[in-house]
Amino acid sequence: MVSKFWNAEIETMPRKKLEQLQIERLKKTVEIAMGSPFYAPKFKELSITPDSIKSIEDIRRFPFTTKNDLRSTYPFGIASISLDRVVRLHSSSGTTGNPTVILHTQRDLDEWADAMARSMYCIGLRNTDIIQNTSGYGMFTGGLGIQYAAERLGALTVPAGAGNSKRHVKFITDFGTTALHCIPSYANRLAAAFLEEGIDPRNTTVRTLIIGAEPHSEAQRKRIEELWGAKAYNNFGMSEMCGPGVAIECREQNGMHIWEDNYIVEILDPDTLQPVPEGEQGELVLTTLNREAMPLFRYRTRDLTSILPGDCPCGRTHKRLARFQGRSDDMMIVKGVNIYPIQIEKILMQFPQLASDYLITIETIDDNDEMTVEAELAQATDDYGLLRNLSKEITYRLKSEILITPIVKLVGKGVIPQSEGKAKRVNDLRKNF
């Protein structure tokens, strides 16, 4: 009989044994990270050595790592091993400062591909599948990360890349693609592209969608599944941990199993940084257990989630993360792009025609994220053309900064609601949660 597990031993490992494996791997990871100019002095100060680790609770002695740490040590300051063993780097866009760089050894890449292949197997994909990837190839991990994993699985893998819906439609039709990797909003857009060509997406060969990198609601998932007549599974990854392949829903579609042989999972109160009781919401904090080039300890993901209590009927023993409930910082994820309000502010402040108040509203329109930026005019004008050109120019400059096209609205004084103290800059009306 064909196994329902990619790696039955790991995936169904009894919790006690899994914890033991985590302790062993944490020790090993500490040993590696003693070569990191970033971690070595911290470990020394906190008396952290491989031998000092006795239980999984010891993770609480470790220092936290933040995105700022990655930026301030740009590009290679956290690396635990010498660059001659590093074979790849991935990087974030770095629009808010230095980009963040994540390094990989060949072993890191192999383990990453294996974890994502395990995730694909978990949702029922096999080597008989034809997997088409709509993520951009390059510095973004959703391209190569999915590619290598799907190849590891043994599936025919189509590296079609981002954009060009017509081409995706043609490839799916011609190649008989059975599975798609895409962000949820692109699943909608691609379905629309099929409908424009007079093809009902339900009549295509696509049976599975791997969706992620963008917060979405259960209702959105249902809608995508209805549009495509296919199953859509929520997939979680982040470049700091490797990329896609950190956690995925199983076929129960009730929470994402996070691969705990690779990560220690903590859910902490973002203010006190103390653990919250199981089942309660907090910030996801991750420690890598299976990486060499750049292990990260207690990395603050800023994603808010909770651990679903109880066992999963699928038989996997790895904990399940609830759908993400938002962020503990002000980062917004819109159309799969990470955006900070400060990026928008920076652009608006370059226009002398604008006053200082602005408001960013994000909402779901026809299942797509739409961002509206309301900017306060500094003075009146009798010229419609001037207003039109101004909003055009603001739209253009914002687009080059945040990579998506917002709707820009010019408003008069007092339209943007004033709040006591800290101004409210973002109004997220998406019904994701």
Add this chain to the structure above:
Amino acid sequence: MKTIKQISIFLENQRGKLSDILTALKDENIEIQAASVADTIDYGILRLITSNQVKASELLSAKGHLVIINEVLAIEVESDTAAFANAIDVLTSGGCTINYLYTFHKAGKLVLIIRPSNLEKAEKVALSNGLNLIRGWE
């Protein structure tokens, strides 16, 4: 200059905005001779000729509206289409471009409020062709 003052108020599409402005003017007994607003999606510009432009402008600014005063031509003609057509013909034959115009009736006459792209030139053309430029009510 034989031009008159017009006030232009930035008007975002927000319920009650126009009422606020009109109520503020009414409370100060400022009369509106003419008003114009075009239909746009996100915002409009409300253009007004009132009995006291300076006061109206100060009042609305104090209430937080974005207001600007600019000069426009007010041409008084007989209240018929022939006179209207003649006035426009004079301006365009004289090489003037009209950005916008709106009209109102006053004591049996028709008043054309015109914003040309070149105000000085339009004023000269109008005067040299015998058009009657009026100076408003202030």
